[in-house]
Amino acid sequence: MKYDTLVFELSKSGRIGYSLAKEQYPQYSLNDISEYLRTDELLLPEISELDCVRHFTNISQKNFGVESGFYPLGSCTMKYNPKINEEIAKSYSFTKLHPYQPVTTVQGALRLYYELQQTLAKISGLSEFTLNSYAGAHGELVGLMIMKQYHLQRKDFKRNKVIIPDSAHGTNPASVTVSGMEVIEIESNELGMVDLDALRAVLSDEIAGMMLTNPNTLGIFEKDICDITRLVHEAGGLMYYDGANLNAMLGKVRPGDMGFDIMHINLHKTFSTPHGGGGPGSGPVGVKDFLTDYLPNPVVKKLDDYYYIANEKDAIGQISGYFGNFLVEARAYSYILNLGKENLKWVGPYSVLNANYIREKLRNDYVLPIQDYCMHEVVFDGLVDNPNEIRTLDVAKRLLDYGMHAPTIYFPLLFHQSIMIEPTETESLQTIDQFIETMKTIAEEAKTEPETLRQAPLNTPISRTDEVFAAKQMIFTYKDYLEYIRNEG
């Protein structure tokens, strides 16, 4: 590893990296409020501008992005993040607006918000969206609050349980808990799908609703979806669509048409906004007509050609400071306008074609636990021919050596050696063929050089890390680190 410096280690007392205007009113001094000032010294760096730029450029070289190479991370939809979106988000007046500015001076921002929410509604087959929720998990929480509010408004106080298949993403049950409801987990059938009998068995007048991802977390379409939504509705519950896997459905199916009442969309997955190393994302929540009153405040409304901001009395309340991650919303809208109805409809089909092609080409080398076609992502369960007991982790780490990002591993939990591959529609046949070749090479290495795989990666900035040490030592800051080094002598 070439570069191994923390920004604090570049610091030298008295050095600066900024330039501010001269003091305009030097007659005022912070000493006038001295009793309110901190006395603890600040452990912040003092560095020049070049040192700062060089430092962050150097550490950026240790990262892998979508533009570095193939990034088939299952359930994350790592598609290309178009440059025009970035340009749009940074240009013009959008960055400079204060949300409390007079409404007449933010008409463009409000129109953007309104048009995007309406466009998402059309794509989803729902009635209205809020864009205020900041991320997918945040959207889940907001959607569940709407579900709960709906039952409370009808004075149906018993409904406090939410059905979730055992294959769901961990955020689903966690969001239910935070919304103050209870999780009822149902087991999937041997095909990895919702078991209708298991569903029937838990339906009652205490059910608030059901959360479902479709295609599910195994990357397959729940073929009984119409029966599922019908059964839950008959029992008085609402259907929540987790939009994590919406990419596969673009152009083919709308959640509203499948019978879902509430959903969230991850703009950072389906609508191409960058993941940013873990955020900011955006998780708009859409609802059918009978639930629009419960959408969180503030709400953007339209009267003729005038846009305004309203706070509604039946709303679940406020769940964000303002209008969500507005600049992320702008990026997503740019993407949708660029593709338009003619191209957006191919996102699903091409992403599904890419995934099935990989599925077909690797099925002799990696165990295929599900026999039907997959949707936008394919799950394998370890190696077919594996005399040396090479684990999925080793395969994933070895991929890093070949300049590709690892797929999602050990999820879904239903299989022990899960490898979940999502190629997205933006990858070319050449890239995918190269990935397939690499996966085959690794399958071969598993037989001939198992030690290489067990130690992989060998060509990355660092090798495998000691996670037990990190969890036990709990060194979270530079201050902790200095203390640790001092004690170690």
Added chain:
Amino acid sequence: MFKYFPHTKDDIELMLKELNISSIDELFHSVPKEVLLDKEYEIASSMSEQEVRAYFKALSEENQELVIFSGLGLYDHYTPSVIDAITSRQEFLTSYTPYQPEVSQGTLQYIFEYQSMIQTLTGMDVSNASMYDGTTAAAEACFMACSIAKRNKILISSTLNPNTIQVIKTYLKFKGHEYEIVPAKNGVLDREALEAYLDKDTAGLIVQSPNFFGLIEHYDGLADLLHETKAVLIQSSDISTLGVLKSPGENGADIACGDCQSLGMPLAFGGPTIGYLATLKKHVRKMPGRICGYTTDSSGRRSFVLTLQAREQHIRRAKANSNICSNQSLLVLYSTVYLSIMGKQGIKDVNLRSYQNAHYLYDRLLKTKKFFDPFQQPFLKEFTLETTISHDLIKEALWKEGIFGGFSLAQFSDDYENLINFAVTEKRTKEEIEKLLSVLEGLS
């Protein structure tokens, strides 16, 4: 064909042939016919890149950029140019959450550096890798307090930003916790009134300084009062102000939270920003969100990894301490670059200049005899005055001159009927300040 779809006709044919099918539709055979989309989306037709640009330019022109003399949680501070250059790098911009530490040391290292900076600014022991914004960070801090104290009620100081109060209320209400609002006296938390609200069900108190009015609150002895009843003190603060003001740690707080927007982030109509959340080490397992820790790799090299993940939703599911699954990582980078380039001295200089500008404006406004200070409390860069001049008149007059400021607080509470808020950062020039004054001096 479209620029983001590399599939040629030949490619598609070849792939279908490998799959032994004749059309992509066959892959969707398990989708029931009645839900298959049989029409075009009712959305706009495809635009060229040039048309997209023009579309957003037109949208942008329906907005008006104003000179900002208001805050209320979002501050118009100066942004050093290096930040955009660094945060635009694809290695940072397009990567995912750092699950594979071998190819994510860039992200993990800046998170570690960010946690270190939040630690020193807040005086807490440990920070997470960030929350969505200051309001949701405050709500999560209240959940933490309930979990730490194993009690059910949160006391909310009425001097918190109303947005923060609203979000906390929503979160607590749905989760099934209780809350009460503790009143203010002279614009700051009423300590005497507080004692009447404290009881054996109180999990914690959340306070804000500088508060919604911009006033600096005094917390001597407050933490002791809460700790005597085994309750928790949560302090919410605009992070930039902690560069000079007494830290939550110095005030004895157990949890610190707030927004990092003031670290030069664009106002951006309110988002994205980033919330910080920090606490004492003994409470670290009650803290939601990602945490990065130091370790070594198999060759003994210094490395960073996400750690204490067993608290999180992907492992604990319904029993996780929060449903949060992401952080605002790119804005963690933003904050880290800002605090690196401004450094120890710069963060003080920003506060000093903001203080000077704000106090100059304050003195001049009082001299007009049209504005009065109902509170008489210390402040930093934001202050609240009382005036009988119509707030709409002020808004209109300033807007005509391209200024947004002197924001009426009447919309938040009947008690705030005559109150009007100003914030002045280091960015405001003498000319802008004089222009604002000349408009206001002309009103009656």
Added chain:
Amino acid sequence: MSKVLKDYLYSNDHEWVKKLNDEEVLVGITDFAAKELGSIVFVDLPEAGDNVEANSEFGAVESVKAASDLVSPVSGEVLEVNDDLVGEPELVNEDAFSAWMIKVKLSNPSELEELLSAEEYEQLL
């Protein structure tokens, strides 16, 4: 292969109980449970004086990739807590049967009859 010791009682939740006398027992997690979790990095225990209830949670153990609630096999008052585990949680992996977690004064000694014998627990595995 996980170790199962003869003179201990077991629960379905992979906790063991060791009788000290008619009223007092030690509680810990089994070798099997420790192996399933992997390297344990944190043990969260109640305080002496707290009461525990049979089939209710009394704490948690965490490894890097997993977490598990501790479910008490018995009811009673916690007399003592094994504080060594807080600083050295790896003791549980090293020898799960000596790494006791809590010492309980039984409020309902008949609960012991519901627990599994070593043979029965081996069947479960």
